[in-house]
Structures are given as structure tokens and as C-alpha cells.
Amino acid sequence: MPPVNPPMDTVQDHLDPLERQVVDVFVDGVRVLGLPRSIGEIYGLLFVSTTPLSLDDLVRRLEISKGSASQGLRTLKSLGAVREADGNGGAERRTYYEPAVELKRLVGGFIREQIRPHLDSGKERIGRIAATAGEIDDPVRREFLSDRIERLEQWMNSGGKVLPILQRILGQ
Amino acid sequence: MPPVNPPMDTVQDHLDPLERQVVDVFVDGVRVLGLPRSIGEIYGLLFVSTTPLSLDDLVRRLEISKGSASQGLRTLKSLGAVREADGNGGAERRTYYEPAVELKRLVGGFIREQIRPHLDSGKERIGRIAATAGEIDDPVRREFLSDRIERLEQWMNSGGKVLPILQRILGQ
DNA sequence: ATGAAAGTTCAATTTTTATTGAACAAGGGG
DNA sequence: CCCCTTGTTCAATAAAAATTGAACTTTCAT
Numbered sequence: 001m002p003p004v005n006p007p008m009d010t011v012q013d014h015l016d017p018l019e020r021q022v023v024d025v026f027v028d029g030v031r032v033l034g035l036p037r038s039i040g041e042i043y044g045l046l047f048v049s050t051t052p053l054s055l056d057d058l059v060r061r062l063e064i065s066k067g068s069a070s071q072g073l074r075t076l077k078s079l080g081a082v083r084e085a086d087g088n089g090g091a092e093r094r095t096y097y098e099p100a101v102e103l104k105r106l107v108g109g110f111i112r113e114q115i116r117p118h119l120d121s122g123k124e125r126i127g128r129i130a131a132t133a134g135e136i137d138d139p140v141r142r143e144f145l146s147d148r149i150e151r152l153e154q155w156m157n158s159g160g161k162v163l164p165i166l167q168r169i170l171g172q
Numbered sequence: 173m174p175p176v177n178p179p180m181d182t183v184q185d186h187l188d189p190l191e192r193q194v195v196d197v198f199v200d201g202v203r204v205l206g207l208p209r210s211i212g213e214i215y216g217l218l219f220v221s222t223t224p225l226s227l228d229d230l231v232r233r234l235e236i237s238k239g240s241a242s243q244g245l246r247t248l249k250s251l252g253a254v255r256e257a258d259g260n261g262g263a264e265r266r267t268y269y270e271p272a273v274e275l276k277r278l279v280g281g282f283i284r285e286q287i288r289p290h291l292d293s294g295k296e297r298i299g300r301i302a303a304t305a306g307e308i309d310d311p312v313r314r315e316f317l318s319d320r321i322e323r324l325e326q327w328m329n330s331g332g333k334v335l336p337i338l339q340r341i342l343g344q
Numbered sequence: 345a346t347g348a349a350a351g352t353t354c355a356a357t358t359t360t361t362a363t364t365g366a367a368c369a370a371g372g373g374g
Numbered sequence: 375c376c377c378c379t380t381g382t383t384c385a386a387t388a389a390a391a392a393t394t395g396a397a398c399t400t401t402c403a404t
Contacts, residue, residue, distance in 0.1 A: 021301050032290050034206045050316050065394045118204050129193050144222050155275050237364045
């Protein structure tokens, strides 16, 4: 009987304590932003890694499924938070990822993907509400509502104004 | 046989279409902030209501449990997003609530309760990470990490600086 | 062309989070 | 005091969200 190699899934290849700590900071961070844990894990591991990592690296080291890794990378790409690394001059088939570490870019991506759409749809909905409220008969009620709606609109405007300022301040 | 009154839970007392629309805007809004739907419903209903509402009003009109209403109000109070209304000169036992509608106050409360604690614990954790990283033998790895950690610290500082500015801008 | 490696998709499942509801406290008024 | 109204707490349950994994597509080396 020939000697057997240890089964693949026994290979100890997971996170060292430092990596674990860094990953946990990002897990917490993305939680605040309303993003799933796996996204924090992926970005965090890329962030502590000296070299770019492939999807398979992430699966193996974080012990997450290929599905999670694929979807997590997709979201991170859409946020502009990771980019494909050139690696060795495109000589490889597999694609490797590295984190975008400029705060400006991260904030910009988050605003574009997660904040703006809500602001925009909110404005539309408030427009419709204003129309409905305009047809109310009772004048007291109608004026009360027009007041509140106006305030909502002000909020939205403030939001719209503050975002570019945010981006400017965080761009160093 | 005497005539029976309609059972209490059949009373049609729920939201009219306008109230529903407004509540939905807030449900969406708090979702972005990572707060539960019931909190958006409660704040939203207070926001469209001409008069302050009691816990029981919220339970009845939103068809949520007393537990939800109680916990939701607690969170909203801690955020400074609702206040107890004086009603009729404290002559009532039951307490009534009205929304705080100044954006400044809402933003301030959210930052204080939901953002600051994370920023603070993040800073601590990064401090510990920096200590761990300082003891690494491989100089290449150590310098890479000190670079990344420094960047993380910059992010935290930017966050700390931007919050007061945010609050100032949104204070009108 | 063929097949193996790489990556995506999405229904099923697990995990997490929010909500319920019943038991419990608080606090008047009679 | 006692009891009724108001409000809180928290274990059990329901609802929502994230993750898995297997089937599928794409891509490239031979």
C-alpha cells in the first residue's frame, strides 16, 4: 500500500493572528456600511497582503465558498474598491486582485453605488407625495403636510450638497 | 339577544395612502442607515402626524407589537430623533411622542450613537495591530505593514475630521 | 475540437436580525 | 392596599439576509 498524501482540506493555510486582526477591523467596518461580512473579509485580506490574490486564494485562506468570493469581488469591483492586478505582465490566465487604498476612491464608489441611488429615488417619491398632499381638502392638514414635505426636500438638498464636499475633504 | 359591537381588532384605523407613502420613504431611509424597518415606520408616522402619538397609537396604527414600539421608541430617543410631547400640560398619564425634525439634531445623534463608537474602537484595535506588526522579523513585510497601518490611521483621522464638518454643514 | 481550469449564477440552506407576545415592573387613583 | 393602565424585558419565533454548492458558462492550451 503506497503512502497517502494528507487530504487537501487539511492543509493549514488560514489566517495568522495579525491577518485575523486586520480582517476583523474590516469586517466591522463594512458592517457599519451595511455590507456583508464576506466583503469585509475579502477586502481586509487583500489589504494586509503583500501580493495580489486570486479568487482561489481568497476561498482557501478565508474558508469561504467560491460563490461568496465571486459575488464579494463583484461588489468590491463595482465600488471601485479592488482592481485587477497586472501580475506578471498578463502572462497568467487567472486574475489577481489588489485593494484600492485611496480613501477618495473608496468613498466615491460608496457614494455612487449606495447613497446616490437612494437620494434620487427618495426625491422622486417625495415629489409624488407632494402632489398627493396638494389635493387634500382640510387646509390645516394640507399646510401642515406642505411644511413637513418642504422639510424633507431640504434634507435631500442638504444631502446632495454635502456629498461632493465629503469627497473633496477626503481626497486628502 | 343584544346587538354586539364590532370586535376591537376589526376597527379600521390603519394608514391612509399618503401616510403609507411617507412611512415607506422613512422605512427605506433607515434601512440605508442599518436600522430596522419598525424604526422607520415609527418615525415616519410621527413625522406625518399633526399631533403627537402615544405608544398605543403606534401599535394600533402601524399594526406592530407593543414590544417593537417600545424598543423602537427607545432607540429613537437615544438618537435624539423623538421627544416626549408636553401634551396638555402633563395632565395625562400616558406619554406622547413627537419627531425631532431638525436635520442637525438627527445627524448629530446618529453620529454620536452609531459612528463614533466604531471609530473609537477601530482606533484602539489599529493601535494593537501596529504593536503586533512592529515585532515582525522580515523587514520587507514589516515595512509593508507599517505602510498599510499608517494608511488606516489616516483614514480614521479623516473620518474624525469630517464628522464635525458634516454636522456644521447640516446645521442649516 | 476537446477538456481542464477559472469564474458565474442562483435555488437551497444556514445564519443573523427583527419581531412578537406573554410575563413582569412601575406607578398612580380610588 | 389593590387593581388597572402604561410601559419594559426577553425567550421564542418569524422574517430577512448571507452563504453555500452544484450546475453552468467561458476561456484558453493542446
